[in-house]
Amino acid sequence: MKNSIGRDIPEVIEGYGETIPYVGAFETQPAMKRQAPKVKTIHPRKQKLVDTLETVFQQIPITDGMTLSFHHHFRNGDGVVNQVLATAAALGIKNLKVALSSVFPVHETLIAHMKSGVVTALDTNYMSGPVAKAISKGMLAIPVVLRTHGGRARAIECGQLLIDVAFIAAPAADEYGNLNGVQGPAACGSLGYAFPDAEYADHVVAVTDYIVEYPLAPISIPQCRVDYVVKVDCAGDPKGIVSGTTKITKDPVGLKIAAMAAKVIEAAGLLKNGFSFQTGAGGVSLAVAHFVRQRMEQEHIVGSFALGGITGYMVEMLEKGFFKKLIDVQGFDLEAIRSIQTNPNHLEVSANFYASPFNAGCAINKLDVVVLGATEIDIDFHVNVVTGSDGVIMGGSGGHADAAAGAKVTIVVANLLRGRLPIIVEQVLTATTPGETIDVLVTERGVVVNPQRPELLQQLLAAGLPVKDIHDLKAMAEKIAGVPQKLKTSDRIVAVVEYRDGSVIDVVRQVNQ
Amino acid sequence: MMVAADNEEEVRKVGQAGTLESNDVMITVAPGEAGSGVFIDLTSIVKDQYGDAIRRTLLDVVAEQGSRDIYITVADRGALDCTIRARLLTALTRAGAVGKKGVV
Numbered sequence: 001m002k003n004s005i006g007r008d009i010p011e012v013i014e015g016y017g018e019t020i021p022y023v024g025a026f027e028t029q030p031a032m033k034r035q036a037p038k039v040k041t042i043h044p045r046k047q048k049l050v051d052t053l054e055t056v057f058q059q060i061p062i063t064d065g066m067t068l069s070f071h072h073h074f075r076n077g078d079g080v081v082n083q084v085l086a087t088a089a090a091l092g093i094k095n096l097k098v099a100l101s102s103v104f105p106v107h108e109t110l111i112a113h114m115k116s117g118v119v120t121a122l123d124t125n126y127m128s129g130p131v132a133k134a135i136s137k138g139m140l141a142i143p144v145v146l147r148t149h150g151g152r153a154r155a156i157e158c159g160q161l162l163i164d165v166a167f168i169a170a171p172a173a174d175e176y177g178n179l180n181g182v183q184g185p186a187a188c189g190s191l192g193y194a195f196p197d198a199e200y201a202d203h204v205v206a207v208t209d210y211i212v213e214y215p216l217a218p219i220s221i222p223q224c225r226v227d228y229v230v231k232v233d234c235a236g237d238p239k240g241i242v243s244g245t246t247k248i249t250k251d252p253v254g255l256k257i258a259a260m261a262a263k264v265i266e267a268a269g270l271l272k273n274g275f276s277f278q279t280g281a282g283g284v285s286l287a288v289a290h291f292v293r294q295r296m297e298q299e300h301i302v303g304s305f306a307l308g309g310i311t312g313y314m315v316e317m318l319e320k321g322f323f324k325k326l327i328d329v330q331g332f333d334l335e336a337i338r339s340i341q342t343n344p345n346h347l348e349v350s351a352n353f354y355a356s357p358f359n360a361g362c363a364i365n366k367l368d369v370v371v372l373g374a375t376e377i378d379i380d381f382h383v384n385v386v387t388g389s390d391g392v393i394m395g396g397s398g399g400h401a402d403a404a405a406g407a408k409v410t411i412v413v414a415n416l417l418r419g420r421l422p423i424i425v426e427q428v429l430t431a432t433t434p435g436e437t438i439d440v441l442v443t444e445r446g447v448v449v450n451p452q453r454p455e456l457l458q459q460l461l462a463a464g465l466p467v468k469d470i471h472d473l474k475a476m477a478e479k480i481a482g483v484p485q486k487l488k489t490s491d492r493i494v495a496v497v498e499y500r501d502g503s504v505i506d507v508v509r510q511v512n513q
Numbered sequence: 514m515m516v517a518a519d520n521e522e523e524v525r526k527v528g529q530a531g532t533l534e535s536n537d538v539m540i541t542v543a544p545g546e547a548g549s550g551v552f553i554d555l556t557s558i559v560k561d562q563y564g565d566a567i568r569r570t571l572l573d574v575v576a577e578q579g580s581r582d583i584y585i586t587v588a589d590r591g592a593l594d595c596t597i598r599a600r601l602l603t604a605l606t607r608a609g610a611v612g613k614k615g616v617v
Contacts, residue, residue: 390561419535419591420559481593484562 005382005434007506015121015142016496019504025405025437028501030358035159038202040227049175049229053087053207056228060203062088065095066164069156069201071194072102072126073169073181073330077240080169080207082109083232089118097121099161101152101193101351102398105129106240114139123161125149126396135494136392138510144495146386146393146508149193149329150355150362150402151500156196158358160502166201168194168226169235173208174216177226181331181348182218182341184210186236189310189331189340191220195350198225209235218341220348243333246311248290249283253444257413258287260465261371261442262295267463268409268456270368271295275303277323278370278403281311281332284413288371289313296322307354307363308370308399310346315339318346327363329354329399355402357500364399364406372400374412374441376428379470381435381450383412384428386497389421391487391511393495397432402500404437409456416443421484422477424470429487431506432497446473488512524583528608531592531600538592540604545582551575557589570594574601580610 003009003021012018020028042048050056062068068088070081081100086109088096094117098110101124108130113119122135123145135144147155155161168191172183181191186209198204198221205228206221215223249255265271277292279285290313296303305325306314312335318326319339326346331337340346355364364370375395376384383404388394404410414423423443439456441448446468449457460467478484495508524544531539545552553571557564571585585601592600605611 389559420563420593421591482563482566484559485565487561 003504005380005431005505007431009504009507013143013493013496013507016145019496020502022434022499022503022505025434028503030158032158034157035162035200037200047175048177048227049231051231053084053230053232054091056205056230057087057091059228060165062093062165064093067097067099067162069099069163069166069197070101071169071191071197072100072104073188073191073193074186074236074241076104076106077186077237078104078106078169079234079236080167081107084167084207085109085113085118089113089116094118095120097123099123099163101125101149102396103127103129103131107131111139123147124396125152126398128394132393136508136511138492138494140494143493143507146396146495146497148355148397148401148500149351149399150357150364151498151502153196153351153356154358154500155502156200157352157356163197163201165203165205166194166197168198168204168206168221170206170208171235172210172212172216173206173229174212174214175229176214177206177223177229178216178219179206179221179226180216180218181220182337183212184208185238186210186241187337188241189337190328190348192329192349192354193351194221196352203227205230207232207235209233242337246281246286246313246333247283248287251283253415254284255287256444257415257442258284259291260447261288261411261413262291263463263465264411264440264442264447264460265292265369265409266295267460267465269459270409271299271301273302275301276305276307276366276368277303278307278364278367278407280371280373281309282373285371285373286311286313288413289317293317293322307367308403310336312336315346318343327354355399355406355500357405362406364403367403367407369409369411370403370407371411371413372404374414374423376425377412377414377423377438377441378425378428378435379474381438381441382428382431383433383438384430385432386430387508389487391429391489393508401433401437404433405500409439410437411440411442412438413442416445416473416477417481420481422474422481424474424477430497430508434499434505441470443473445476448473524580524605524608524610526608528604528606528610530603530607533588533590536591536593536596538587538589538597538600540600541586542601542604542608542610543584545584547582549582551581552584554584554586555589556587559589559591566594567597570597571601574598578602578605578611580605
């Protein structure tokens with residue numbers, strides 16, 4: 001069966017079940033009640049603090065076939081996933097499903113647990129490194145479910161991703177289970193992606209290396225949802241958790257693209273008081289913020305809010321008055337941690353508040369502009385951020401498809417050629433974000449407007465921007481680099497790519513060898 | 514038919530050109546045994562998309578220069594066609610294999 005963007009999706013995928021085909025960014029409607037987690041009680045004298053993960057496994061008890069969830073705020077410094085799975089392996093537990101919001105190179109130990117049958121299923125929004133490579137080569141018998149950040153929150157809340165035990169990597173905790181992300185050696189900032197897990201899992205375990213006197217303040221995840229607190233020697237490596245200051249790109253091509261993207265925002269008439277904005281933490285994305293800021297300064301514009309993963313650059317814009325608020329689901333550096341801890345206008349929000357499509361309104365719906373990247377974009381504007389040029393998984397939507405759906409204007413910035421590869425293709429290998437939610441592509445050799453946005457096209461033309469047809473720009477790239485041969489994949493499905501509403505927008509097929 | 518002048522186009526020693534920077538290619542040519550033909554050892558970050566095109570370009574340049582028994586090692590980092598031609602021509606020059614049709 002083909003979904004509405006022409007992707008071949010089997011009606012039933014073994015190990016996944018029946019598929020709901022993608023039919024449009026806002027077409028699939030919810031028809032369920034929210035998941036109701038187990039009602040809990042605790043005797044007033046009962047202690048939550050336990051010495052070891054083994055004790056937690058035995059007390060819950062954790063058994064074969066359960067779903068364990070984790071969040072990714074510790075990024076490549078995470079120590080919690082590996083410690084929990086090592087405990088599971090030592091206790092001889094098999095068949096676990098790991099629902100980890102993003103998988104990083106540090107999670108390489110997952111491969112050994114998959115080989116030994118401790119872990120047999122994976123549910124995530126993004127993966128890079130050895131695990132992604134192993135999955136792409138057919139490591140797991142059943143396909144990985146790839147979601148968006150908002151889609152994961154939705155799946156948890158709607159009872160489509162049922163969590164037996166949520167392990168919360170907690171930079172700071174008290175002995176009764178109040179948690180925050182801003183204190184202790186493993187401080188990571190916002191804990192937003194862990195909120196749905198804590199809210200809906202049957203059992204919630206905080207894992208921390210920093211215990212403070214009761215009651216902890218501030219509280220991000222409250223004691224009334226947390227069943228156990230485990231003190232470990234080290235929850236994470238700060239060097240992998242927080243990055244150094246992310247610098248604006250120095251690459252002249254990147255700067256040219258960024259400057260052009262800023263002009264697009266202005267030409268679209270969005271750069272005015274109350275402007276709201278999301279951009280990534282990468283060098284080019286930050287450069288867009290830099291050029292936008294210059295114009296805001298010249299025109300005395302005060303924006304409403306900046307959203308998403310927060311970097312020191314965004315903190316500076318908040319503190320200098322360019323934006324009134326920051327809405328933060330994940331912080332990337334020490335500045336972001338300092339700010340969320342001290343500035344009441346820097347808000348910590350859940351993945352649900354940030355981006356879930358099935359609630360009474362998420363933050364991305366209030367976005368004017370989002371600037372996103374792409375591995376590939378096709379002539380129908382569908383974007384791939386899941387698979388690389390070799391067909392191996394090297395990312396995932398994260399918030400890509402969510403923000404694209406919500407923003408008034410979604411801008412994809414990309415070099416026309418990445419290495420030798422043209423960024424514009426006939427058909428992307430893996431569709432992650434549907435073309436109907438992408439408005440503008442900015443490359444160093446021209447700007448393309450989605451034909452579904454004729455009014456925007458007129459605005460950009462009126463502003464004198466170098467607007468081109470996507471077919472012409474594709475031909476230009478191919479003239480320089482040659483026409484690439486199409487990648488061959490096998491038929492076996494290694495990952496199911498869910499759109500934020502839970503419909504299937506595409507599948508990832510195993511790469512040869 | 515073998516003519517004396519053709520010998521000047523044979524690779525006599527190892528020649529190398531290029532770098533491992535993005536969008537460049539490092540090409541090493543070495544003499545092959547008589548009658549071994551052209552052997553290409555290709556690694557490329559875009560092998561799936563451009564492997565055949567890269568081989569065609571290499572064979573074209575080798576043929577243009579009249580080299581016959583040659584071992585070419587190619588470490589490609591996404592170089593464009595013009596870069597691949599230039600690097601191979603330089604490697605051949607350094608190997609003493611570019612004669613009258615070579616770069617000026």
